[in-house]
Amino acid sequence: MPRVKRGTQHVKRRKNLLKRVKGFKWGRKSKIRLARPAMLKAGVYAFRDRRAKKRVFRALWTVKLNAALREYGISYSRFINLVKVAKVGLDRKILSQLAEFQPAIFKVIVDQVK
Secondary structure (H helix, E strand, C coil): CCCCCCCHHHHHHCCCCCHHHCCCCCHHHHHHHHHHHHHHHHHHHHHHHHHHHHHHHHHHHHHHHHHHHHCCCHHHHHHHHHHHHHCCCCCHHHHHHHHCCCCCHHHHHHHHHH
């Protein structure tokens, strides 16, 4: 059976791996043995945090809305209930953006649902 040399495959794999760990600290950016588990762990964190990002942003919208609503003497939970009862078709993201960047329009919405 003829001998199979795998040098090109090894180099290709190593180049791909080192390209993906560019910018990592210490030996994890240059040594295969350290780079491979670092890359795998980074992938795990990336997968987890793509989901966590959605939770973080929703919490941020809640905080922004609550802060804006306190100026009008109403709590966040009471406002959300009033929005649902009034059947206003705006979600928390849009409401928080209105509160932050368009306070006049936000005030109209608050007055409408009160």
